[in-house]
Amino acid sequence: MIQLDLALGQPVGARADEFLVSDTNARAVQHLEHWGTWPVMAALLVGPRKSGRSLLSRMFALRTGGTVIDDAERQPEVDIFHAWNRAQAEHRPLLIVADAPPPGWDIALPDLRSRIGATPVLTLGPPDDRLVASLLDYLFDRRELVAGPGLIDWLTRRVERSYIAVLGVVEALEEDAMLRSNRRLSLSTARPALGKAGLVVAAPPTELDPKGA
Template structure:
């Protein structure tokens, strides 16, 4: 997989606003990059928690000059309905971020339900190996930690590859590195740190005798 940085305008040095593009989110990014061709000036963006969906929406609205509604399930349906209509009238894109698209998202307001039925759904999937690896290395670097290829490959074979798991893995490694006074993540450091928090799902635990 080719790792890319989402080509959206942002302040210099604002690394927290970098969004790594991979197979799991590439289709959604492609659709957002071509918002000027949308027949309906709105889109639904769904994906797992911690997948970067809110960050992607913020970067998009910053570039396109539109509006985002985050965690839409918690927002008044009337407010979303009016925002959808305004987006069409003003030709400014509306990006609605939600856990699920209808019908999994139960919308009661009939007028909003009909409009969402005509709205494209963009999905972020769970990361594949390549994207998970890139995100792991990126998050470690943000905390000034370093894991070599061997340690990353070892973890990749033994952890759940999801966005939520990634956050918990990085937290565990950060805590272990801080306690050990190290910045390099090795297999001997990672094994007990991840095992203690129940993050090793395919061997490598502290109760297994195995070679790295």
């Protein structure tokens, strides 16, 4: 698992933000790393919320000196149009961050629509098993929660494949840990806490566990 670190004025001893890379987002990361070869000095980064897209874009801007437009669907289209043109004129990369590319992103301005149509689209897909496990481990560490033996593997097999779901599981377990005044997590405490919240599903069956218990 590759980790891209970003320390933004953090106090001594604080862990830097990390963007975790797996097969589901590796192509987007690779494209950003080779921005000097872009056919146009712009790229459109799309993906679900909580996928790390804002963090990745901040890291990109710090590394390249480029410009980022986050939540592009909510920004004035004429501003994005001028930023796109300026990026070409100055040969300085522009990263546009949105929930989805057109037609999911309804662009009214024809000139902007044509420019976005010529812009490479980089997609952050839903988390795969490897990324789910890494996110759980990373988020537990950030929140100073100690996962007991087998817990991350147990969760990975049962959590919905979405960033929101992974975050919801971590938040629910942190809340339960606070109620118990114990930041150690175990299967015996996680099962009732997450079952009550409806945040886990039955695990897929395997040869060793045909019932998916």
